[in-house]
Structures are given as structure tokens and as C-alpha cells.
Amino acid sequence: MIKLLVLDVDGTMTDGQIIYDQTGNEMKSFNAKDGMAIAIWTKILHKKCAIITGRTSTIVDNRAKELNITYVYQGIKDKLKTVKEICKKENIALDEVAAMGDDLNDITMLKAVGVSYAPKDAAKYIRQIVDNTTKKKGGRGAVRDMIEHILNLENTHDEFMKPWQ
Numbered sequence: 001m002i003k004l005l006v007l008d009v010d011g012t013m014t015d016g017q018i019i020y021d022q023t024g025n026e027m028k029s030f031n032a033k034d035g036m037a038i039a040i041w042t043k044i045l046h047k048k049c050a051i052i053t054g055r056t057s058t059i060v061d062n063r064a065k066e067l068n069i070t071y072v073y074q075g076i077k078d079k080l081k082t083v084k085e086i087c088k089k090e091n092i093a094l095d096e097v098a099a100m101g102d103d104l105n106d107i108t109m110l111k112a113v114g115v116s117y118a119p120k121d122a123a124k125y126i127r128q129i130v131d132n133t134t135k136k137k138g139g140r141g142a143v144r145d146m147i148e149h150i151l152n153l154e155n156t157h158d159e160f161m162k163p164w165q
Contacts, residue, residue: 002115002150003096005041007081007143009053010103012119015139018055028059034143035067041147042068045156046162050086052079054105076112079109100146102126102138115153117146 010016013034019027042049050071051064057074064072073082079101087094095114099106102122107129110116116130119142127133133144151157 001096002098003047003087003092004090004098005038005047005049005150006079006086006097006099006109006113006135007038007049007051008079008101008103009051009057010055013051013063013101013139013143013149014101015137016102016121022064026057026059026060028057028063029139030063031139031141031144033141034139035063037144037147038067038069038130040160040163042070045159048086048090048092050083052076052082052109054079077105080112083109083113098146098150100134100143115150117142117149 014028049069052073097113098115099113100117117132118126118130119138119139136141136142136145151160
């Protein structure tokens with residue numbers, strides 16, 4: 001059973017674009033369907049979620065708070081080390097973790113977890129090593145696809161839908 005979701009940001013939760021306005025303010029676009037699935041995962045199913053990203057942005061902190069994401073680590077070079085730290089805090093085994101990433105800095109993390117995912121438009125090498133590639137692109141519903149896939153594997157889709165029935 002998956003107890004922890006680990007998500008990269010750029011190219012996974014977003015489409016990978018990093019946009020700056022003329023004053024240097026950064027902008028990111030997140031998918032509402034991904035957000036709904038993450039919120040149900042954390043608030044209704046009471047499962048843990050972590051963001052581990054190589055970049056740093058206050059936008060990510062804001063989105064994580066909005067979705068009740070337990071762990072947010074930014075500016076991380078060794079994502080696997082961070083996953084292991086979270087697992088130790090939560091008393092979770094690596095095989096109880098599902099992770100999604102889209103590029104080379106996610107490789108060690110993706111190879112170590114119980115179930116690995118990549119968005120449809122992830123780097124070719126990443127798509128070749130993960131357990132599952134979503135039907136949707138990063139920032140376009142890939143995280144939702146991942147969560148729904150896990151729910152179907154674990155036969156917990158009804159629990160996910162319960163608040164809406």
C-alpha cells in the first residue's frame with residue numbers, strides 16, 4: 001500500500017515552463033485537477049505527500065499549503081536522500097512510496113521507490129526507467145493520472161469518490 005506520494009515540481013506539477021515578468025517575478029501554472037486529487041489524497045484519505053524539487057520558489061510553498069502537503073523540500077540535489085529522511089520520520093518503507101519525476105535529477109529517487117511514475121512528456125530516459133508513464137503531460141493532469149492509477153491498483157477508488165457521492 002502506498003503511504004507517501006513524492007512529487008517533483010517543474011515538469012511534473014507544472015508544464016516545466018519557468019516564466020518571469022519584466023520585474024523578475026516568477027510565475028508557474030498548476031493544474032486544478034492535479035490539485036483536487038492531491039487535496040483528496042491528503043485531506044480525505046489522510047495520506048502523506050511530499051514535494052522535493054531542485055529549484056526554490058515561494059510559489060511552491062503557497063501551492064503546498066493550499067493542498068495540505070506535509071513535506072516541502074526545495075533546492076534539493078539528492079532527492080533520494082530526502083525521501084529516505086521522510087520515510088524514517090514517518091516510519092514508512094521505500095516500497096510504500098510512489099514518486100513522480102520528469103528529468104535526470106529524479107533518477108535515483110525513481111529507481112528506489114516502490115512505484116515510479118513519469119509524465120507523458122518526461123525526458124526519454126526517465127520514461128524508460130519508470131514503472132508507469134501517465135497519459136497526461138506534466139502540469140496537464142499527470143499527477144491526477146498517477147493518483148487514480150494508485151487508487152485503482154489498491155482498489156481504493158471508492159474511498160476517493162466518497163465525498164462526492
